[in-house]
Amino acid sequence: MKYLLYMLLALFVGAAIAVIIVTGGSQCPRKIYLRDENGNIITPQSTAPYSPRQTCGLSDCHDYEKIVKGYHFTQGWGEKVKKEDKVIYPWLLSYGNYGGRWCPTAPNFHWVSPLKISSPLQSDLTSFTFAVNCGVCHPGGNTMEHDRQGHRYDVYLKKHPELAKDPTNGDYYQSKWDKTGVIEADCLLCHLKGYNFKIRWSQIKNLNFKWASTAASHLGEVIGTVKNGQKPIVRYNPRLFDEKNMVSLTITKKVDDRICIECHKFSDWKKRGVTWNAQHDVHLKNDIHCVDCHTAGMLALDSRIKGKERHQFAKGDDPGIWVRNDLDNTLSCKTCHNRGLKRIYMWGHKLILGKCFEKLDCTVCHIPKHYTQAALIQDSTVFNKDAKIPQAKRIWTYYGQEAGYYNYYFDLLSFLPDQPPHFWSPELCVYKDKIYPINKTHSIWIGIKEPDKKGIMQISMHRLLVMWQKHFEEGKYKTLDLIKDDNGDGHPEVNTAQEREAIIKAVKAFLADEKIDLGKKQIVLVVDNLLYIDSNHYKILPKTSYENSPYASAFKLTHDVAPKEKALGYETCEECHSPHSKFFYRPVLVRLWDENGNALWEPQYKTLGYTKEQVEHLTHLKISTFKEYLHTLFNAWNSFWRGE
Incomplete structure (x- = not known):
């Protein structure tokens, strides 16, 4: 009997672990109360929107203040700007979208006005208009919730309505924070299955800031818009509530790729030509998800970002993205592949590549081309x-x-996923003593x-x-x-x-x-x-x-990664070391239009810093039979090891 109980207990624990692994800890362990911004429990008869801070950020649930310190929430605010950078970019307040250089590839673009505007030439977005323009993808909290002096926008403007008429105030001029409310950190944006981004977009554009999450999460219907001078109310879906007015939502611990791509697809398409298509990316094809590599919290491997509920996601090092540079290289190809993810090891490359491996980043060979236009x-x-x-x-x-x-x-x-692709070979640049594929705009x-x-x-x-x-x-x-x-x-x-x-x-x-x-x-x-x-x-x-x-900006290319069979140099070393190789002879735009509107192009070897004599030597190398034999032997061994 004792052994039977042990077996049943083992089966129960095993089933629980399997559910957690499969669903990523798919649901909150218990039903919860929704609460409004005053902490009141919401019932089907309530008309106020739910508050993520009061609902998810209770003392016995999640550490809200720790979560909103993540760089997705701060958007760079709070980082100390170097004096030399402030000199070059006079509008610079931070290294992220909130007060940073720009969101697209280059000027002229919106910037966030300083808190105290001393000249009309400094004036552009206030914190309020930043929320209107950027709040769709910004997950809320931090700069969407509190001003630069630490006051909650809606509460402070109600006490000081004159600030909305002060053209020198970069947080409150012509704002309606007292009517729109603030955009708290929207936990459900990433963690609720079925969250609707289009509804969030519509609500924020209609100045229904504090109602956006309630509507996009399908908790209820929001009626009325602040933009039209109305005070919105919520009609909650009574079917969500039990007899105790508690709700159970499909909360996922592991964030779905769709959530990440929803915001990143637009900017990364323009900056890098990323398709986010499994047909073009070996990771997506092999069911590897965004957060499998871009880890955070207790799943993070780097001590700089590891910790319970820390929302600092692992990231690489991009010359065009400056937010939280202190966290650069908390993710690289080696992070996963040196650990043998799916039994794919990088160390075997050294047998074949030799010095190439020291000079080239993995992406040089594994992103030989892209499939949609990027802005050059x-x-x-x-x-x-x-x-x-x-x-x-x-x-x-x-x-x-x-x-x-x-x-x-x-x-x-x-854009349709099956439309004819636009092939282009990335430009190669030396960045921090290594060669990378980069869109150098x-x-x-x-x-x-x-x-x-x-x-x-x-x-x-x-x-x-x-x-x-x-x-x-x-x-x-x-x-x-x-x-x-x-x-x-x-x-x-x-x-x-x-x-x-x-x-x-x-x-x-x-x-x-x-x-x-x-x-x-x-x-x-x-x-x-x-x-x-x-x-x-x-x-x-x-x-x-x-x-x-x-x-x-200059943007590294790190997605749409090709498998080994399509990687540069897989067939033969002469894919690079030949007089016709794109590696050395790809035409690179070096100067915009002359007096006749013609652009100036040069072969890539010049922009990489090689002389004509050097490149002629490198492109006429004769690859030994022995080395080709090792290449074939290694590929056969690697395929056997992977069980192919």
Whole structure:
């Protein structure tokens, strides 16, 4: 009898462990009460939205304050900005989206205004308009909940309504925090199956901040919008509640890939050309999920991020992403593969690759090509009239990997998984003494320069849009008519001395009409690392080898990873070491349009720092029969070890 009890107990424990492994700890261990922001228990008759802080952040549940310290919540706020970076980027408040450089690939883009605005040229997004524009993907909490002095926005504005009329206040000017409420950290955004991002987007755009999670989580229907001057109410779904007014939700501990991709797909498509398609990525094909590699909490391997409920996700080291650089390389290929994940070991590469393994990152061979366009050029000087582009973003014109125009926003809206792919081989760059595939973006934009100061200030995209709109509607700023399409691609570009003078004059005239005194400041045009002070004279801005300008981002390519059979060099070493290899001879865009609208290209070996003599030697190497034999032997052994 005793042994039977032991067996039953073992079966019960084993079944429980299996459920946890399969579902990732799929549900909260008990039913819970939903609570509103005042801590009151919500019933089917309640009309107030539920509060994640009061519901999930109770003392006996989750440590809310620890969770919102994760960089997805802070968006860089709270990081100390280096003085030298503040000099180069005068608007810089942090290294993330909240006060960082920019969200797309280059200027001109929104930035967060300082807390105390001393000049109209500093003014762009307030914390309130940041929430409206960026709150859809921002999970809430931190900068969405408290101002830069630590006050809760809605409570503080009710006490000080005059702040909404103060144009020098970067947190409260023209805000409605007292009516919208705040956006608390939305736990269900990541951890509830069936969460609806479209509903969240709609609620936030309608200024229903504190109602967004309730609606998107299908807890109830939200009626009314703050944007239309109404006070929204909630009609809860009574079927969710039991007789004690408790609810049981399908809460998942392991975050589904769909949740991550929902926010990352748009920006990573533009910055890196990532498809998030199992057809193109060996990890997705083998059922490896985002959080299997990007671990956090107690599953994290690196001591810098490991800890109960710590929401600092493992990350790599990207030259274009600066948020929490102190956590760089908490994830790399070696993190998983040196541990033998799915019995795939990296150490065997050294048998074949030798010195290549010391100089090349894994992604050089395992991301030999991408399948959708990424933005190689961002032009922020002209107005784009093309279809499907949001009005607020018509100041951007994107060009793809062959420097040909493409409508990113049209593609975004019409993209189908089975549409014909657009193949391109990534540019290779030296970053921190190793070669990586990188999208090294080019940029052309209008800035403001103070004499004797290194940095260049952006002009807000809103102001540039208004300038162009007044030109089209009222015939103002006629010099803009001088900007023509010189290369016949259907879109004008600022590439001649006359056109450079035209855009600079127009911006000066517009700012004068806006009663903005420039003082000694100059309107300048920045073309990659050339700073045009006037139409003909320029200064060269210092830059690194892996970027085209200190004001344009460079993005590593780390997804859409090819299996070994499609990796560069799998068939033969001559895929790189030959006179026709893309590794050395891929054409690389090195300078934007000349006077005729033509772009300048060079073979990749030059941008990698090789001389013609060096590359001729490297591309005429004769691979020994013995080495080829070792290559074949190793692949056979590796296939046997994997059970193929």
